[in-house]
Amino acid sequence: MSVRLFAPYLGEDELNEIRDSFEKSWVGLGEKVFKFENAFSEYLKCKNSIGVNSATAGLHLALNAFRFEKGKKVLVPDITFASTAFAPIYNGLEPVFVDVCEDTVTMSVEDLQKKYNKDCVAVMPVHYGGQPAVMEKITDFAKDHNLKIVEDCAHTIGASYKGKKLGLWGDVGCFSFEEKKAMTTGDGGMICTNDTEIAERIKSPRWLGIDKDTYKRSSGYTSVEELDVKHWYYDINELGFKYNMNDLSASIGLIQLKKLNWMNNRRSEIIRKYLDSMKDLKYIRPILPFEPEKYSYWLFGVRCGKRDELIKSLKSKKIATGVHYVPLTQVNYFKKWKSDCPVAEKIWNDFVTLPLHVMLSDNEIEFVVESLYEYEKNNY
Numbered sequence: 001m002s003v004r005l006f007a008p009y010l011g012e013d014e015l016n017e018i019r020d021s022f023e024k025s026w027v028g029l030g031e032k033v034f035k036f037e038n039a040f041s042e043y044l045k046c047k048n049s050i051g052v053n054s055a056t057a058g059l060h061l062a063l064n065a066f067r068f069e070k071g072k073k074v075l076v077p078d079i080t081f082a083s084t085a086f087a088p089i090y091n092g093l094e095p096v097f098v099d100v101c102e103d104t105v106t107m108s109v110e111d112l113q114k115k116y117n118k119d120c121v122a123v124m125p126v127h128y129g130g131q132p133a134v135m136e137k138i139t140d141f142a143k144d145h146n147l148k149i150v151e152d153c154a155h156t157i158g159a160s161y162k163g164k165k166l167g168l169w170g171d172v173g174c175f176s177f178e179e180k181k182a183m184t185t186g187d188g189g190m191i192c193t194n195d196t197e198i199a200e201r202i203k204s205p206r207w208l209g210i211d212k213d214t215y216k217r218s219s220g221y222t223s224v225e226e227l228d229v230k231h232w233y234y235d236i237n238e239l240g241f242k243y244n245m246n247d248l249s250a251s252i253g254l255i256q257l258k259k260l261n262w263m264n265n266r267r268s269e270i271i272r273k274y275l276d277s278m279k280d281l282k283y284i285r286p287i288l289p290f291e292p293e294k295y296s297y298w299l300f301g302v303r304c305g306k307r308d309e310l311i312k313s314l315k316s317k318k319i320a321t322g323v324h325y326v327p328l329t330q331v332n333y334f335k336k337w338k339s340d341c342p343v344a345e346k347i348w349n350d351f352v353t354l355p356l357h358v359m360l361s362d363n364e365i366e367f368v369v370e371s372l373y374e375y376e377k378n379n380y
Ligand SMILES: Cc1ncc(COP(=O)(O)O)c(C=O)c1O
Pocket: 053, 054, 055, 056, 057, 080, 081, 083, 084, 126, 152, 154, 155, 175, 176, 177, 178, 188, 189
């Protein structure tokens, strides 16, 4: 038996929706993207959702919307995926790496206060693995220091924290539908905001800065009511990017969104099983203070002092593992922006990500847990 780390949950319904787009012979930015955006807004209970081809593109466009002066600084956690820190750099801004909390692996508010200076214009909290960042404190700090908040919600979709949906605490929230995530569109992302002015500043640059969508213009190409020979005309008012979602991705997204609550619950059930059966381990501990009945996690993992030996032992049993993430201050490209993040530097050495996806069977979970017990018995 080999146990997969992540796996998307896709089936006939997604295929049928894609077939429908084939039959309509429209697979680019079109009706399905708008439908998916509306469905997502309804799901999250927000005013605006904008579909893009990745969360990476979403984070870029979100910061772009604020028109920050070049050279200003954006606060990002040290433990996250590279996309969070690339977003300021794409915008001519500088990332400032903030240390994380030892237990939750989310941005430390104490270090945020220390790293802040008057050049900072925004903060990008990440809900690591689905663990909510301390949003009430981060929003208070941001308000007091005039910082915009772009929430990186790549690891969680649909969960609430202190009564408010994650993604709606900040000015803008960005979600990921990359193949491994809580739901997928192959690749894709959604930018959500209740600020309609900001939403307007995101829509146009996601489609090359063109002021009219091809899909909407195309209805005028053959319209006999509207004998305007300039139906093809559009203007460009700003630098744009080719970041739009397409109808094939949106077809998958429309179906995945209907399954999302079920998939979130299934992942929670699996985490509960892991936690209950791991209680007697002494040297291997859950990576996060998981509360699977409360939040929606995308990642499950453990901390173990002899991390590499554990990975080797699990690998010998064909159990896939990962490490999320090497702190960005230790990644070659980001060394230029290195700052002191002693907690991140210490804790990541113990991280091991374990299999978590909705198709993981009880047998597989038991096999993973038994392997952890066996490892502990033989190595401590
Ligand atoms: C924290 C975080 N932010 C952003 C991204 C980027 O998402 P995408 O792959 O949709 O661009 C990821 C992807 O893994 C991520 O983990």
